Amino acid sequence: MSDKLKIGFYWCAACGGCEISVLDIDDMILDVVEKAEIVFWPCAMDPKYEDVEKMDDGEMDIVFVNGSIRSDENHEMVKLLRQKAKKVVAYGSCSSIGGLFGLGNLYDNDELMEYGYNTPSTDKDGVMPLDDNMVPEGDLHLPGLTHHVRPLDEVIDVDVYLPGCPPLPNQLEEAFPALLSGEVGKYDLISQKSVCDVCPLEREEKKIPRLYPIQEKKLEAEECILDQGVLCMGPATSGMCDGPCPEVGHPCIGCNGPVRGVKDQGARMASALGSVLGAEGEERMDEDEISEVVKSVRDPTGSFYRFSLPTSYLRYKRRDLHE
Amino acid sequence: MADNGFEPKIIVFLCNWCSYGGGDLAGVNREQYPTNVLGIKVMCSSRVSPEHIMESFNDGADGVLITGCHPGDCHYIDGNYKTFRKIGLISKMLEDLGINPKRLRLEWISSAEGGKFAQVMREMTEQIRGLGPLDLKEEVE
Amino acid sequence: MNKDNKIEIDPITRLEGHGKITIFLDEEKNVDNAYLQVPEFKGFEKFCNGRRAEDMPNITSRICGVCPVAHHLASTKALDDAYGVTPPEPALKLRELIYNGYIYADHLLHFYFLASPDFLVGVDAPRESRNILGVIEKVGLDIGKDVIKQRANGQKIIRTLGGKAVHPCFGIPGGVTKSLNREEREMILDMSESMVEFSKFTLDIFKDKVLKQYSQPIEEDRLEVYSMGLVEDGKLSHTGGEVNIVDPTGKYFASFSGTDYLDVIREHVEPWSYMKFPYLKEVGWKGFTEGQDSGVYRVGPLGRLNASKSMKTPIAQKEFEEMFDILGKPVHSTLAYHWARLIEVIQSAELVKELAEDDTLESDEIRAETGEPGRGVGIVEAARGTLIHDYVVDEGGLIEDVNLIVATNHNAAPISMSVTDAARKYVDGGDVKPGMLNSVERAFRAYDPCLACATHSAMGETPLEVTIYDSKNCKYKKVTQGLGDNR
């Protein structure tokens, strides 16, 4: 028992998919528990905070943290885990690159709340969740939200990044043994290849006269989706997933974030798309026509940064426009 | 809200084949333009990637100006068209992220247009001065 | 405040990220009230605004990674409606197939991995073994491996059509992106035989190990509220038909589809939780109370069985009849959720088999042409209950308005009430009986609450923290799901 590694799992603001992904390695979980003792995993086991608090510093060998940082509680907990763990792995895209909830960074917290509690189906009595509440029997406290959604490394040091929404069994088959044997560099688990490089569909980098919504374009199964004029994030996305989405005829939506060494996935996609967008013989096109082509890329911000806005250069919406 | 003491920092990417020459000519002709601009020479405007633009803002630029050959004149045939489309996408992305897209500008300047070069630099500087500083570094807790 | 009155059960956990119960005591130190708080919020409704409509299935699937297929399909259906398109038959069947694969996998996950440790290993067992590994120890490695394999079967169906088991992509407005080839269909057909067998086996385990030992809580933990679920020609459905609501006596109350949900359901907001509390508009919000006069209703497996006349498949139908013969209809016992869930597992396995036999799944006719965008509502039954996605799509195909009512939200009030109920039973004169948390937790777990959904946020199986305050509002006790520590 004692020579086993001690590992833990924890989630912050997450969807739960990362936890499920650990179960999706099926039988391999039995190999993992052979080598490692799971000492902390609130999802599948009864959790105990005091166990963690009582631990010596660095007592746990590896802690896997998934989810983004969205509340002070997330922040506090990961600080404690950092202290107790030799190695912290940012597990999944939320924790390593900010993740999909990072789209919330396009709005203020007030806007998010105001809208969420004033939907067509809510009682419009002006009641909104508050941090501090008096109920007839006493006080109830709700934790406040952080100013914006953050990746894990904005609040603690991260030793290894393992993006993926969620990381897939083929990634984990490599990652777990490597992590358990201790030979993984910080960015080793992020592929230098793009999804295009591993995609079963062949990309010719054809000129694309304009983009179409997927529902308006009948796709040929064997052809590159982007070449056919439907947005695919493959060129700007890291390919450790082996491209399961284009394999089933669906565009890559960019969930792994940028390839190793690239910081800003959205800018990279704008670059890739800018190069192929436009008709052959476009020299004769005027600026208005080109603007139209660009407009066919609907919602570039939300589409290119769907999973990585919090780790882009700009990170969250600024107030430069309304002064 | 122009800030009187504010001197904008502006990154200007200059295409080697045209606007860089325009800049030279402006110098030879002793055209006056502000010293707020920091020029970076590139082989073609299409060498300027959206990442360079985002990074410039992130690193403290208040404005970014990209200059290239006039349509049809790009030495790499369609480089400037690519640039034009990339700038279109990036402008929209900047706007969505609450950054005034006027901080990013694209201009076609040939090597014969020394006067235009100086004028664009003056305009851009005034425009950014008017917009005020862009401080992305502020940390929010 | 008398110090001796304060029994601090040390902060066993502060994992309050995702679900938190606070109990207040009265002067006699009996339970005055209990609150279930969900302290997380992500703001999906707002940040979906401005996104491309066709991306919504893949954006909203991240509301919950435990039931991504459910959000994905609800969203796809909302888009069908918004673009005024009916997908071709093979596309609908493929969606149905992937969906039943999901129900199968998710219900098994819940039963074996999350709920059964309490039943099969026992709440008295040491904490370290109250998990799936403990279950495997108890039932034997062979069955344990079967459990893993069978859950994986459901995931495999999802992966085959959607590329990934968690957050698959397959739905687009008007259809799906992929059909099955012969080989894939035969592989699924092959699996489906064992899925049906395993689902029957699982229900037998439940009857043998749970029903017999826990007959008392099954009778006692009752909540008499309305029940809601999708039905197709009276039959329990997860993917189509109308939403049916029956009252606490089992009588028909209302049904709706599409935007009519707004006439039937409203959501109450409490300032102390990020979770909203839906109720029946016509009856009204009367607070956290049961009965005919309170607008509170339940969804999920039990809500669905109560709201249906029958099941879609033969073996499930037999079990449906047996459950209602024994417990009467409608069933108000909270623990019967497990029973209902396992009956649904049988139906899902039978449906997978039935669908996999159909070679129209190999057809290329999997997309229909879309019309002009507008408003659309998509309703499905997630494992945990009804999901409603309501979108307005603008001319350019971007999202203009979004409303989401998700599974665990519907159950928010009932869960709070079950928890209060359990607390009342087990806290007596300030003495917290050892069984209290077990029972609170059991009540809580029966719903398979997925607070990720509820706040469009956190993780499904939630660590619980219960804080008890005395009548002077001083902290009295703090106890959590780490039950082993309380004795």
Ligand code: SF4
């Ligand atoms: S990375 Fe994806 S799967 Fe993991 S928690 Fe975030 S949204 Fe869920």
Ligand code: SF4
């Ligand atoms: S389909 Fe997408 S991922 Fe595949 S080659 Fe084309 S652009 Fe790249």
Ligand code: SF4
């Ligand atoms: S193909 Fe793209 S969207 Fe699909 S898993 Fe890989 S990175 Fe994610």
Ligand code: FES
């Ligand atoms: S060479 Fe000047 S823009 Fe291409």
